[in-house]
Amino acid sequence: MDKLLTHSPILIIVIPLVVAFLTPLIGRAGGKARNVLVVASLAFVEFLVIILARDIYLNGIHIYTLGAASPELTLPGGAMVPIRIILEVDAMSIFMGIIWATVSLTAAIYSISHMASETGQNRFYALLLLMVAGTFGMMFAGDLFNLFVFLEIASISGAALIAFRTRFADAVEGGFKYIVISAVAGLIFLFGVGLLYAQYNSLNIGFLANAMQYSTLDKIALTLFLVALTIKTGMVPLHMWYPDSYTVAPANITAMLVITSHACMYAVFRVCFTLYGITLDPATVGWIVIIIGLLTMFVGVTMAVFQTDVMRFMSYHAISQMGYMWLGVGVGLAVLGNPGALATYGRAAISGGIFHILNHAMYKPLLFMTAGALYHRTSTRDLNKMGGLGHNMKFTLILYIIGTLSIAGIPPLNGFASKFLIYESVYQFNPILAVIAMLVSIITLASFTKAFQSAFTGPQLPEYKDVKEVPKSMLIGMGILAAGIIFTSIFPGLVLERIVYPATDALINQGAYINAIMGGGTP
Amino acid sequence: MEYIPLNFPFLAAALLVGVSFYIMIFKRNLIKLIMGIAILASGVNLFLVSLGYRAGGNAPIYTDVPEGPMVLPVPQALTLTSIVINVAVLALMLTMVIHIYRHTGSLDSEKSRKMKG
Numbered sequence: 001m002d003k004l005l006t007h008s009p010i011l012i013i014v015i016p017l018v019v020a021f022l023t024p025l026i027g028r029a030g031g032k033a034r035n036v037l038v039v040a041s042l043a044f045v046e047f048l049v050i051i052l053a054r055d056i057y058l059n060g061i062h063i064y065t066l067g068a069a070s071p072e073l074t075l076p077g078g079a080m081v082p083i084r085i086i087l088e089v090d091a092m093s094i095f096m097g098i099i100w101a102t103v104s105l106t107a108a109i110y111s112i113s114h115m116a117s118e119t120g121q122n123r124f125y126a127l128l129l130l131m132v133a134g135t136f137g138m139m140f141a142g143d144l145f146n147l148f149v150f151l152e153i154a155s156i157s158g159a160a161l162i163a164f165r166t167r168f169a170d171a172v173e174g175g176f177k178y179i180v181i182s183a184v185a186g187l188i189f190l191f192g193v194g195l196l197y198a199q200y201n202s203l204n205i206g207f208l209a210n211a212m213q214y215s216t217l218d219k220i221a222l223t224l225f226l227v228a229l230t231i232k233t234g235m236v237p238l239h240m241w242y243p244d245s246y247t248v249a250p251a252n253i254t255a256m257l258v259i260t261s262h263a264c265m266y267a268v269f270r271v272c273f274t275l276y277g278i279t280l281d282p283a284t285v286g287w288i289v290i291i292i293g294l295l296t297m298f299v300g301v302t303m304a305v306f307q308t309d310v311m312r313f314m315s316y317h318a319i320s321q322m323g324y325m326w327l328g329v330g331v332g333l334a335v336l337g338n339p340g341a342l343a344t345y346g347r348a349a350i351s352g353g354i355f356h357i358l359n360h361a362m363y364k365p366l367l368f369m370t371a372g373a374l375y376h377r378t379s380t381r382d383l384n385k386m387g388g389l390g391h392n393m394k395f396t397l398i399l400y401i402i403g404t405l406s407i408a409g410i411p412p413l414n415g416f417a418s419k420f421l422i423y424e425s426v427y428q429f430n431p432i433l434a435v436i437a438m439l440v441s442i443i444t445l446a447s448f449t450k451a452f453q454s455a456f457t458g459p460q461l462p463e464y465k466d467v468k469e470v471p472k473s474m475l476i477g478m479g480i481l482a483a484g485i486i487f488t489s490i491f492p493g494l495v496l497e498r499i500v501y502p503a504t505d506a507l508i509n510q511g512a513y514i515n516a517i518m519g520g521g522t523p
Numbered sequence: 524m525e526y527i528p529l530n531f532p533f534l535a536a537a538l539l540v541g542v543s544f545y546i547m548i549f550k551r552n553l554i555k556l557i558m559g560i561a562i563l564a565s566g567v568n569l570f571l572v573s574l575g576y577r578a579g580g581n582a583p584i585y586t587d588v589p590e591g592p593m594v595l596p597v598p599q600a601l602t603l604t605s606i607v608i609n610v611a612v613l614a615l616m617l618t619m620v621i622h623i624y625r626h627t628g629s630l631d632s633e634k635s636r637k638m639k640g
Contacts, residue, residue: 145601152608156615163619169626170637176553176619183560183612184547187567190605191540194571197598244638 006071008052009064009087012045012097013136020129027122035112038125042108042132046101053094057502061516062089063142074517082204082517088142090513091502095354096139096266098499099361102484103259104132107252110369110477113470114252114376124164130157131256138263142517143203144193144275147267148186151232154260155182162249162257174248177241185231192224205275206517209510214279222280225271226288232264234319235326236296243303243315247381251372252477254311255365258318262357265325269507272333277510286334289326294433297323297440305447309381310371313451314364317407320440321360327437328353328422331429332508342508345425351504352421355496359414359488363406366481370400373470373478374455383454390456392467397456399478404452406485408445414485417492532573539566553623553630557616564609572602 004011019041027034056062064071064087074082089097108128115121130153137150159182163175196218197203200211212218227238234242242261246254272285300320307313332350335341373396374389375381390397406415419441427434469475488495506512539562546559575598583593620630627635 145604149604149608152612156608156611159615159619163622166622169623172619172622172626173635173637176616176623179612179616179619180556180560183609183616184563186608186612187560187563191567191570194567194574194601197571197601198574201595203597247638 004048005051005055007064008048009062009089009140010066012048012052012101013087013133013140015041015045015048016129016133016136020126020133023125023129024122027125031121034122034125038108038129039105039112041129042101042105045132045136046105049094049097049101052089053098053499056089056091056094057498060090061506061512062094063087063516064089081202082207085146086142086204086206086517087140088206088513088516089140090516091499091506092266092269092354092504093139093506095358095499095503096263097136099358100132100135100139100259100263102480103361103365104128104135104256106477106480107256107365107369108477109480110255110372110474111250111252112473114372114474115250116471118165120164124161127157127161127164128253128256131161131260135260135263139266142205144196144205144208145203148190148193151189151264151267152182152186154263155179155186155232158182158253158257158260161253162245164250164253165248168248171248174245178245181231181241185228188224188231189228192221192228195221195224204517205270206514209275209277210514210518212276212279214276218276222271222276222285226268229264229268229271230292233261233268233322235292235322236299236319239296239300239319242319243312246315246318247309247311251311251368251375254315254368254372258364258368259361261318261322262361265322265357269329273336273507274510274513278337282336283334286330286332286336289330289333290433293323293326293330294436295323296320296326298436301440301443301447305443308383310374310383310386310451310455311368311381313383313447314367314371317367317444317447318360318364320444321356321364321407323440324419324422324437325353325356325360327426327433328356331426331433332504335429336508341429345428347504347508348421349425349429350507351496351500352418352425354503354507355418355421355492355500356415358495358500359406359418359485362481362484362488363403363415366399366478366485367403367407369474369478369481370396370403373474376470376474377467378464383451386455386461387458387464388456388460389464389467391460392464393456393469395469395475396478399482400452400456402482402485404445404448406489408448409441410445412489414488414492417489417496532569532576536566536570536573539563539569542566551632553620553632553635556632557613557620560616561609561613564605564613568602568605568609571598571605574598575602 026037065074066085134150134153141147159175159179162178163172165171231238297320300316304313304316328349332346335346406413409415409419423434543559543563577594580594581591583596623635629635
């Protein structure tokens with residue numbers, strides 16, 4: 001058990017990777033065996049993430065040095081520079097890890113029925129597991145180059161999954177857009193990594209943070225990182241690819257892609273807080289992040305209002321919701337250099353942003369999956385062609401309502417808890433920002449009500465008279481997420497205390513991250 | 524004068540990146556777009572590998588090593604990894620272009636576009 005815990009950071013990445021290449025082999029034996037293997041491996045990964053998380057909350061940052069005599073040995077033989085590949089998992093990384101493990105598990109369970117009629121399922125699951133491995137790698141990587149490598153693994157498998165249903169022209173188009181954007185963003189990121197390497201001769205985030213001068217070249221590198229990751233996250237004004245790609249992917253994949261976007265967002269926060277930290281001009285960069293967040297929030301929701309394609313409609317809402325996270329974290333970043341303001345509202349703002357990642361990672365995949373359920377039964381994504389589906393799809397209806405109330409921030413649900421935290425803290429920073437955020441929330445509720453009305457209510461349409469409720473595995477997948485939403489709604493304080501505040505403190509506390517690499521480790 | 528030959532690879536890398544952005548922004552043919560990305564990748568790879576050059580350094584191969592300092596092989600390793608990743612990306616993009624052409628009969632990015640707004 002102890003060994004399992006010590007090696008868990010690498011196992012979490014390696015298990016999906018190995019199983020990914022096993023699935024085509026096992027798949028020859030039969031679909032059932034393969035499905036069991038995929039779900040079992042993801043469940044095991046979820047278990048590993050949980051024991052690792054528990055250890056991190058108790059004992060602090062977890063380091064794993066690949067190829068070293070012992071995993072904590074970051075500076076072998078008294079070296080001054082960490083030369084090996086190092087995975088560094090702190091409370092923020094594991095926070096993203098918990099989200100990703102849960103969502104990928106539910107998406108895999110959901111796929112069993114949702115993809116049952118497709119051909120080439122062996123390859124589908126292989127790609128799905130590759131994406132799982134790549135995104136975990138992004139969250140755990142302790143150096144910039146591996147961040148890039150895992151980003152590309154996630155992008156390549158993600159693009160292939162978006163275009164998986166190649167019989168549809170739009171699916172291929174969406175996949176192509178995704179891979180083009182990812183390739184360009186990845187290369188811009190790599191250029192920035194090269195600039196930092198040229199100056200400091202290292203790629204390790206902890207080492208770079210320790211040596212950071214914030215020279216002109218560092219500023220250029222920061223710009224390149226921000227541009228690359230903003231593209232990959234899908235923030236306005238670089239969001240054009242986002243609805244196109246997310247609409248056409250199978251719903252379970254869209255649910256997972258939402259979290260890969262969050263992983264890129266995590267990389268932004270990691271770069272701003274941990275890599276540059278206090279050396280970057282926090283007010284300027286903070287305001288840039290805030291403005292991008294506001295723009296994203298507002299443009300996303302206004303574009304969503306007049307969509308008739310249910311997946312496209314939800315994609316624009318996903319864009320809009322990401323603005324809240326950037327707003328919250330941006331406010332925290334803007335006051336990073338001011339300990340007083342950071343303590344009064346900065347920490348709460350960052351926590352609000354991070355808490356919103358968790359909530360969004362539950363209700364948005366749930367909503368995408370309900371959209372997938374509608375598509376599964378009606379074979380259309382057009383809201384105007386649907387109607388009266390509430391008569392036959394009662395469970396989907398209930399799950400949709402839970403998701404809707406949560407995304408709109410209606411009081412008892414978890415969306416309210418995080419949005420309220422953001423409003424409250426942002427108001428102290430600048431009241432106008434909070435007002436815009438509330439306005440966006442109201443438009444969100446309005447447009448979701450409209451979608452609800454056109455899909456579920458009304459008289460039964462003759463063509464959907466024989467529509468049945470979706471299969472069990474899809475309901476189980478959605479049910480797990482809905483259970484998560486309800487749990488967080490009932491105990492928001494517990495969730496904040498146990499996993500959100502540690503993540504916030506891990507972001508703010510740059511010293512601990514550096515110290516885990518640079519301090520100690522020598523025998 | 525000694526600096527000019529040392530800086531030359533960086534200028535070449537910048538030129539390649541500039542050309543690639545021109546292609547990606549102004550060309551509408553999807554194959555040309557992919558070529559633009561390939562050129563961008565070459566530019567970044569050239570930049571990375573020229574970071575590892577040290578005048579008078581030896582290759583870090585431990586058999587029959589000549590006298591003198593060895594270079595750290597990290598940039599070379601990065602470049603190789605990046606080349607491999609880009610091969611995969613380019614292959615995937617070309618596959619998708621084949622599918623797009625089958626569906627729409629056109630490689631023009633304006634004509635083969637289905638989704639707007």
